[in-house]
Amino acid sequence: MMNRRQLLTAGAGLMATGAMAKSQNMGLPEAAIMDSPSTQAPLRPQSGPDYNPVVTLNGWTLPYRMNGNIKEFHLIAEPVERELADGMTAYLWGYNGQSTGPTIEAVEGDRVRIYVTNKLPEHTTVHWHGMILPSGMDGVGGLSHPGIPPGKTFVYEFDLVKSGTFMYHPHADEMVQMAMGMMGMFIVHPKDPAFMPVDRDFCIMLNAFDIDPGTYIPRVMTMTEFNLWTWNSRVFPDIDPLVVNHGDRVRVRVGNLTMTNHPIHMHGYDFEVTCTDGGWVPPEARWPEVSIDIPVGAMRAYEFDAVHPGDWAIHCHKSHHTMNAMGHDVPNFIGADKRALTGMIRKHQPEYMPMGSNGMAEMGMMEMELPDNTVPMMTGWGPHGPIEMGGMFSVVKVREGIGADDYSDPGWYENPPGTEAYEWTGELPEFSSNNNPKTVLTNRKA
Numbered sequence: 001m002m003n004r005r006q007l008l009t010a011g012a013g014l015m016a017t018g019a020m021a022k023s024q025n026m027g028l029p030e031a032a033i034m035d036s037p038s039t040q041a042p043l044r045p046q047s048g049p050d051y052n053p054v055v056t057l058n059g060w061t062l063p064y065r066m067n068g069n070i071k072e073f074h075l076i077a078e079p080v081e082r083e084l085a086d087g088m089t090a091y092l093w094g095y096n097g098q099s100t101g102p103t104i105e106a107v108e109g110d111r112v113r114i115y116v117t118n119k120l121p122e123h124t125t126v127h128w129h130g131m132i133l134p135s136g137m138d139g140v141g142g143l144s145h146p147g148i149p150p151g152k153t154f155v156y157e158f159d160l161v162k163s164g165t166f167m168y169h170p171h172a173d174e175m176v177q178m179a180m181g182m183m184g185m186f187i188v189h190p191k192d193p194a195f196m197p198v199d200r201d202f203c204i205m206l207n208a209f210d211i212d213p214g215t216y217i218p219r220v221m222t223m224t225e226f227n228l229w230t231w232n233s234r235v236f237p238d239i240d241p242l243v244v245n246h247g248d249r250v251r252v253r254v255g256n257l258t259m260t261n262h263p264i265h266m267h268g269y270d271f272e273v274t275c276t277d278g279g280w281v282p283p284e285a286r287w288p289e290v291s292i293d294i295p296v297g298a299m300r301a302y303e304f305d306a307v308h309p310g311d312w313a314i315h316c317h318k319s320h321h322t323m324n325a326m327g328h329d330v331p332n333f334i335g336a337d338k339r340a341l342t343g344m345i346r347k348h349q350p351e352y353m354p355m356g357s358n359g360m361a362e363m364g365m366m367e368m369e370l371p372d373n374t375v376p377m378m379t380g381w382g383p384h385g386p387i388e389m390g391g392m393f394s395v396v397k398v399r400e401g402i403g404a405d406d407y408s409d410p411g412w413y414e415n416p417p418g419t420e421a422y423e424w425t426g427e428l429p430e431f432s433s434n435n436n437p438k439t440v441l442t443n444r445k446a
Contacts, residue, residue: 028115028153029065031074033097037083039240039407049107051189054203054253055407057242057394058234062102070111070157073104075126077148077170077182078119084230085238085324085375090209091216092181092233093120099181099233100205101168108163108191114156116148122173123147126156128186129167130277130299133158141172148172163190164279165253165299167205179220181233183207183257196280198303199248199404204231206294206316206392208258214371224259229321229391236322236393237380241409242314244306245402252314253301256294262321264300265291266396268312275301291317306398311382311413316392324375324390383412 034040040060042053047066054061064071080094095101106112118124125147127139137158141147148154166186170177185203190196208229210222231239244250251274254264272286277299292300315322370376380387387393399410418429 028117029067029072029074030063031076031096031117032063032102033076034060034102035097037234037238041405041407043105045107048110049189049191050193051105051107052193052198052201053105054103054185054187054201056103056185056203056232058232058238058240059098059100059203059205060102062096062104064106064112067113070113071106072113072115074115074117075101076117076119077124077126080181082181082233083238084209084228084233085235088373088375089216090181090211090218090233092209092218093177094181094233095184099183100207101182101184103185103187103203104168105187105189106160107189108160110160110188112156112158112160115153116156117153118148118150120177121150123149124170124177124182125172126168127171128156128158129169129297130164131158131166131186131188132161139171141170144171160188162279163188163195164275164277165203165255165301166277167255167257167299169257176220178257179209179218179222181207181209181218185253185255187253196274197249198251200242200244200250200306202242202250202252204252204254206231206254206256206258206262207233209233211374213374216373226259228324229258229316231392231394235324235375236390237387239394240407241395241397243402243407243410244396244398245404246306246309246398246400248306248402249303250306251301251303253299254292254294255299256296259296260318261293261295262392263291263293263317264314264392265317266304266312266314268308268310268396269304271302271304273300274303275299309398309400309413310415312396312398314394314396315389322389322391322393324379383414 037058039055039058042055043061043063044053045051062073062075064073066072075095077093077095080092080097080099082090082092082094082099084090092099114126116126123141125139125141125145128137136144137156138144139156145154166188167183168186169183183205185205187203208226210219210226211217211228228235242252253275256262270288270290272288273292274281274286289302292302294300375390379390397410397413399413402410
């Protein structure tokens with residue numbers, strides 16, 4: 001595995017021949033680059049059929065240019081630096097400055113031409129996961145076409161014959177390149193804007209890394225024991241919220257390119273599954289859920305009407321996928337009396353903090369020293385204290401008065417009087433019609 005300097009200089013060195021290649025690259029569409037980890041505003045269509053664009057959580061949409069009747073995009077496969085969370089950066093491989101790569105959006109019936117420039121130190125390809133296209137455009141290195149050599153640009157061109165949610169990733173040295181972060185979403189909107197309309201359309205890619213605390217480069221040989229579970233290469237509390245106006249029809253598209261399945265659970269709502277990577281689910285075949293399992297290499301989209309205001313958790317329901325930088329060799333100390341041991345250790349290490357005797361909730365409040373370039377296992381604060389989550393977790397924030405293009409964080413929801421759990425003290429508050437509480441005594445006998 002190369003270190004960061006080797007990764008970056010390799011890419012730069014490969015393009016040292018850029019002076020010779022400059023003339024042939026003059027005809028390429030501009031390759032947009034993004035270095036911000038924040039959710040970017042949706043990219044509204046400037047021509048052709050209208051559609052409601054997606055919002056990629058902590059990501060962005062790749063611009064295109066029209067060349068006659070063809071939409072042209074330019075992807076650059078390259079080493080990137082990605083901020084996984086405040087205080088932690090990973091040295092990854094990705095596209096156009098980011099991992100995950102930018103979302104590509106087009107419309108059913110479009111013809112697309114996608115230029116892929118390789119700035120990696122080895123060959124690569126791009127597979128258009130779930131799409132119907134000529135076999136020579138399918139992106140399986142050695143089968144569909146030769147690998148894209150370092151420093152070269154290949155062209156993929158095909159018609160978008162169906163709408164839906166798809167993904168893109170390499171099929172060349174796949175174990176390494178995907179473990180390093182090379183993946184993205186490809187959204188094809190229906191050609192009829194009246195088909196399956198929604199007000200808010202969110203896009204999430206599930207991915208994972210194995211990065212030891214204090215290091216920067218993922219271990220690429222890991223099979224299942226990943227320690228950072230991410231959405232679009234971000235971990236909570238630095239995953240942006242899904243901001244929704246009260247009454248909106250909302251779609252959430254979730255793609256999974258990790259090595260395990262993820263049961264995505266959303267609080268406060270039931271929803272209906274409306275799309276898989278195979279296509280749209282007919283109305284009579286949709287099924288209601290509050291959790292939907294996303295298999296490896298698959299996508300699921302679900303929809304709901306945002307009729308319940310509040311802050312609602314959305315997360316993977318595998319408990320260890322909502323933790324950060326987990327170690328897998330930590331013993332269980334629940335019930336152990338560490339007082340004598342703590343006294344002995346503190347004679348040599350005064351800052352020693354015993355953990356785990358009563359569970360691990362204390363980790364959510366601790367301000368303990370960590371190695372450089374890592375994040376606490378449980379972190380993030382809400383209006384009532386530590387949330388004690390990490391990894392694959394965010395919040396759906398449903399509010400009145402959110403503008404159509406406003407995705408900014410509205411802050412924490414204030415629960416109306418009488419709608420928040422409280423401590424029993426032997427009395428129950430009585431709420432009048434104007435929500436002013438009145439305290440009343442209750443019969444305490446069984």
